[in-house]
Amino acid sequence: MAEISYPFSQANASGGTDMVSQTQWQKLAAGHGDRIDFRLTAPTYATGALPFSARVVGRSVEIAPGRAQVGGFAYELDAPLAVPVAANAASVPRRDTIVLRADLPKGSVNLAVVQGQPGVTPVAPQPQRELGQVWEMVLYEVAVPASNGAVSVLPRLQFGAPPVIGSPWNTAETAQFTEPNAFLYDLDVNGDGSQAEHFRGRDGLVVTRDLGKSRTFTTVLGGTSAAQVPDVDRVVRWRWIAPGVVHFGLRISNRSSAHIDTTDGAWHFTVALPQPVSGIVPASFSGFLENTNWAGEVPYMSHVTGTVWWNGSSTLHLFTPNRVYPSMGLDGLNRIPAGANLYLSGTYEASIFN
Known part of the structure; x- marks a missing residue:
């Protein structure tokens, strides 16, 4: 029979079977993953409070009670159990593992120590994972020093989420x-x-x-008494790309026939960002002013730098190189010529955790 399917209420000529073998059960259940049946929902845990916690007792490691799923099979340890670690008389250290081993030919899941090979930089053995045979989940690495030194355990516990x-x-x-x-x-x-x-x-x-799709935000152009640029011409596209991290792209277009200049009391423009910036480290962004009409005594293309100094601020201060003497450094951006476009983009950490 080329096609086999299970489990059904009764066997049939189409390949359906009403019995599930041990290996077939494993094929069904192993896909859900190996894990300790305990969810980490507290911010912290005291040493020894977690299932299968370990402590070294001489040349053995004592494992505390716990429950787990290994290779599709359930396992429960209801009392502490010590497993012995073999001595290491070699002149170089060794790494072992303590595993939960589902042994299908044997028909049980048990704790076991898998011994590694001594070496200058020892590597712990990888777990076996073979359907129908032996399937292992690692609980601990065991550091076994040279010359029979005292062993120590390193947690490698896998919990349910x-x-x-x-x-x-x-x-x-x-x-x-x-x-x-x-x-x-x-x-x-x-x-x-x-x-x-x-x-x-x-x-x-x-x-x-x-x-x-990315989110839309209508920014505010500050530092000017001119009529605000229409919504359609001051758009920010942005998105969360990681926890607390924003990527944005900003465009302000002056489609009018008049230049937009700063007021007498403002020495540069500002624009609003979609989320406040974390001020642990001041944020700086790169952009340019595209002035294809060569209007307003502004170059065809000008570099623009945007900076946010204060924690929790969403105000981006805009600067550009001195138009006459570039060696003088950055001046405040104080003009968006008629027909010009301002572009800025960047990535920053938002101030969502204060």
């Missing part, structure tokens, strides 16, 4: 009632925002990335 949650809207409010350390997807079912991934961690709820 809260399931990913889909939210049609009001994701920030929904997150208040989810398990800590959970990911949530804002699916924006009503279409008034952006589809995004959120994470509820110890620092609070944060957007980790936008998943669809």
